[in-house]
Amino acid sequence: MRLELEKRPERSTLMALLSPVIAIALTLVTGAVLFAALGQNPAVALYMFFIDPLTASWSLQELVVKATPLILIGVGLAVCFLSNTWNIGAEGQFTAGALAGSMLPILLPGFESFLTLPLMLLMGIAGGMLWGGIPAFLKVRFGTNEILTSLMLVYISQLLLDWLVRGPWRDPEGFNFPESRVFSDAATLPALADGRMHVGAIFAVIAVLALSVVLLKTLKGFEIRVLGQAPRAGRFAGFSRNKIIVFAFLLSGGLAGLAGISEVSGSVNQLTPVISPGYGFTAIIVAFLGRLNPIGIFFSGFLLALSYLGGEAAQVTLGISDKTTRVFQGLLLFYVLACDTLILYRIRFTRPGVSAKGA
Amino acid sequence: MTVDDTTNPQHGVVGERRGTVLLDARGITKRFGEILANDTVSLTLRAGEIHALLGENGAGKSTLVKILYGALDPNAGDLVWQGQTVTIASPAEARALGIGMVFQHFSLFEALTVAENIALALPPGQSFRALSERIRQVSRDYGLTLDPSAIVADLSVGVRQRIEIVRCLLQEPKLIIMDEPTSVLTPQEADQLFVTLERLALEGCAILYISHRLEEVQRICHHATIMRHGKVVMECDPTKETAGSLARLMVGSAVHDLKRGVVPREGDVRLALKDLSAEAEGPFSVAIENIDLDVRAGEVVAIAGIAGNGQSELFELVSGERLSSSADAVTIGAVPMGRAGITKRRRAGAAFVPEERLGHGAVPGLKLSENLLLTRHSTGDGLVQGGFLKRDRAGALEQRIKTNFDVRMSHDDPEARALSGGNLQKFVIGRELDRQPDVLVVNQPTWGVDAGAAALIRQELIDLSRNGAAVLVISQDLDEIFEIADRIAVISRGKLSDAIPAQKLTRERVGLLMAGLDEDSGGAGDAA
The missing domain is CATH 3.40.50.300 (P-loop containing nucleotide triphosphate hydrolases)
Incomplete structure (x- = not known):
């Protein structure tokens, strides 16, 4: 018996929907094997990892807090990936947005008005756009590889953050801890419930709805898809590849920046040397798992947020390293990309010798 | 305009053909779907002969050559190599027999040196130094000046072709197939190439030379086989023909009835x-x-x-x-x-229809109604209003084109890649004609x-x-x-x-x- 991949005449709609489901199932099976190898009861471990976090109000709110940046960044990245633009540096744009937005409460702590928050958010968006604009400019002007430049800018922004909170932006009353001053109430995103859930979640919902409309209903969305799938046909249609590169980077950078400032202002309330558990990178998985579709990304954002919570829970209750989270995320991306093959191909078993030769 | 299609090869003036028969292809037939790309084609190649293979695009030259080089399986016919019937299942087997090929488009790594590129194509186990020395020697012997340590990216097209030829020569082939070698060369580079080819022929190597350029063929080839619509229509000695007679044989003249109508006044x-x-x-x-x-x-x-x-x-x-x-x-x-x-x-x-249907004229993974938008999103058809797509109108227009231009599809509004070439072409042209440009x-x-x-x-x-x-x-x-x-x-x-x-x-x-x-x-x- 031999396994062959046979090309389908068209994309299979069924497989496009089933592929993430199969991928999640395979991830769980592989995870169970891994837990068993670590000497844990797989059923208990999977329960602690994926179900237990959904049983308490505080952890459900925590789920929303973690899903918010993943979804905001994920929908922006979907626009990039659909247009065949490879922004791998959302983590850097997230950090740049957090830095730019935090300037106001840190450098002008006395400026407390109803304008403080809107200004911070706008500055956060602008910071993310600026950071995303750099690889876009380099690509359009010099033809550099945006994967490398956007990724390298991640490290620059993280080191910049590190330097700022240890140096010029360190809290003067903070006993020399590497932290900025705590934001005033006027610079804090309002909470949505009794826990840590904040208004940022609403931004994520708005972004999902707005981009759904743009991608499916407008000429801009059509342009993005055409240029992503067939650049030559895009040029024939009169669309500009360079313009779309800039558009995609500014949009995804702006959304990542908004996620950054929302995270800092809504749940951390100050700058610390590390402000993200890798949201910008995890959002790449979120985008693909959600089929690069904003609605799909809404759900996959929650799933990946759950993997963060599960990792913490597993560490506390089972004593497993929280690096397990990374393992699960990696497995998931691996299986999603592998299963996506089935959208355009079907698997066929052939017996050796039967395949026609010559005729 | 009077020569009809011929079924059997004519023989023009054929001079005395010298040299032992190296490769005899007998009755080669290759079918792609409904198209007979090669229809009982026979070809005899002799040692020391530069043999031209002439024909228009689509005449079946490439198919024949790919069969000789082991890249395609024939549906019928025999290949006799030095008196023995052989099956050439892959280019590697062709090379093992002594058949080399120089392609029209090169397969070189631009970032590597000449010697590195050549080493990649040869069996492993040779010292790099010895290889560089052999490259120098072969290139000197054949007047193909090459510096083994030069980076390919820095070299002109003519020099890049020399790399391909030297790479081929290092395998000491008995037959070299050249696919339109001069199409990318300047006249001077072409002249140099001819000197090399003549030298190779003198040494007893057979060369199968594919070209459209009759002048060249007359200048360097000893024998010519002319193909049209998958068949051999004539064999001749090109030096004894005129360029005109060769051109006529290549082009042929089949006549179909179209209604021309009257040309309006200027x-x-x-x-x-x-x-x-x-x-x-x-x-x-x-x-x-x-x-x-x-x-x-x-x-x-x-x-x-x-x-x-x-x-x-x-x-x-x-x-x-x-x-x-x-x-x-x-x-x-x-x-x-x-x-x-x-x-x-x-x-x-104005309206435009490019040569490539998939990827240029249409996006393979988009539905026909979306592909309609590709050229008509801003031409006043009301398919886009205020930046929003009007999918129902695009759908109606797609139906109109489907009916008016007889575009056949298995189900409604499929992705472009699901259509056959002819039907997609009818759609792509219909999309523009429907505008009455x-x-x-x-x-x-x-x-x-x-x-x-x-x-x-x-x-x-x-x-x-x-x-x-x-x-x-x-x-x-x-x-x-x-x-x-x-x-x-x-x-x-x-x-x-x-x-x-x-x-x-x-x-x-x-x-x-x-x-x-x-x-x-x-x-x-x-x-x-």
Whole structure:
């Protein structure tokens, strides 16, 4: 018996929907094997990892807090990936947005008005756009590889953050801890419930709805898809590849920046040397798992947020390293990309010798 | 224009053929779907002979050569190599027998050196130093100067071809197949190549030389096999033929009935190219030089030419996918459009159909109703309003094109990649004809399309022009050109000849122009 991949005449709609489901199932099976190898009861471990976090109000709110940046960044990245633009540096744009937005409460702590928050958010968006604009400019002007430049800018922004909170932006009353001053109430995103859930979640919902409309209903969305799938046909249609590169980077950078400032202002309330558990990178998985579709990304954002919570829970209750989270995320991306093959191909078993030769 | 299709090979003047028979291909047949690419083709190659394989695009030359080189399996026929029947299942087996091939497009890693590139193609186990020394020696012996340590990216196209040839020679082949080796060379580089080939032949190597350029073939080849529509139509000694007789044999003349209608009295100029020039964009791109052409309302003008002589470059300049350096270079209607993008040109009443259906004329993974938007999103069809797509209108329009142009599909509104070539071509052309454009520019309208669809498309093009549009057709198919064109111009190496009324032209003359020769005055490049 031999396994062959046979090309389908068209994309299979069924497989496009089933592929993430199969991928999640395979991830769980592989995870169970891994837990068993670590000497844990797989059923208990999977329960602690994926179900237990959904049983308490505080952890459900925590789920929303973690899903918010993943979804905001994920929908922006979907626009990039659909247009065949490879922004791998959302983590850097997230950090740049957090830095730019935090300037106001840190450098002008006395400026407390109803304008403080809107200004911070706008500055956060602008910071993310600026950071995303750099690889876009380099690509359009010099033809550099945006994967490398956007990724390298991640490290620059993280080191910049590190330097700022240890140096010029360190809290003067903070006993020399590497932290900025705590934001005033006027610079804090309002909470949505009794826990840590904040208004940022609403931004994520708005972004999902707005981009759904743009991608499916407008000429801009059509342009993005055409240029992503067939650049030559895009040029024939009169669309500009360079313009779309800039558009995609500014949009995804702006959304990542908004996620950054929302995270800092809504749940951390100050700058610390590390402000993200890798949201910008995890959002790449979120985008693909959600089929690069904003609605799909809404759900996959929650799933990946759950993997963060599960990792913490597993560490506390089972004593497993929280690096397990990374393992699960990696497995998931691996299986999603592998299963996506089935959208355009079907698997066929052939017996050796039967395949026609010559005729 | 009087030679009919022949079923059996004629024999022209064949001189005494010397040399022992190296490869005898007998009754080779290869079928792709309904198309017979090779129909009982026989070919005999002798040691020490430079053997030309002539034919138009689609005549079956490439298929035959791929079979000889083991890249394709024949459906029927035998290959006899040095007296023994063999099966050549892969290029590696061909090389083991002693058959080498130099491809038209090179397969070299630009970032590596000459020696590294060659080492990659040879069996492992040789010391690099020894290899470099052998490269130096072989290249010196054959007058193919090469520096083994040079980086490929820095080398000209001619030198890159030398690498391919040296790589081939290092395997000490008995037969070398060369696929249009001069198509990318300057005349001087070509001269050098001929010296090398003659030297190889003297040493007893057989060379199968594929070309469209009759002048070259007459100059260096000892024997020629001419193919048309998958069959061998003639074998001859090219030095004893005229370029004219060779051209006529290559081109043939099958006649189909199309309703030509009456050419209306001379209409206004709708599309004008004036001193249109553009530099080559890469090593495989052709420079466009001072092209002048007027296309009037009511007529079909055809541009004939062999692939790769600047057709796609010209198309991009006319369509606006690439901008000209001056606005006056391209005029649509009465408006200079040389600096305007493709959308503006479409709004001015022009429509374009590129050669590649999938990936250029249509996006494979989008539905037909979405592919409709590709060229008509801004042409006033109401498919987009306020930036929002009107999918119901696009769907209705897709239905209209499907009915009017007989586009057959297995279910409603499929992805473009699910259609057969002919049906997708009917859709892509129908999408533009449905607009009733004033100017239509179409590149290879019936490339790879079955005869029925081709006839329908050609009739549509004629009808469009008779209704008052200016139609410019770029084609390699002379049958097609003589069927539909009122005037014919020929493109060769980026230059365009004058457009001459079709009645005043013979296939022979067009064939000569296509091969870059013109015995009459008023040749390529003169202003109209």
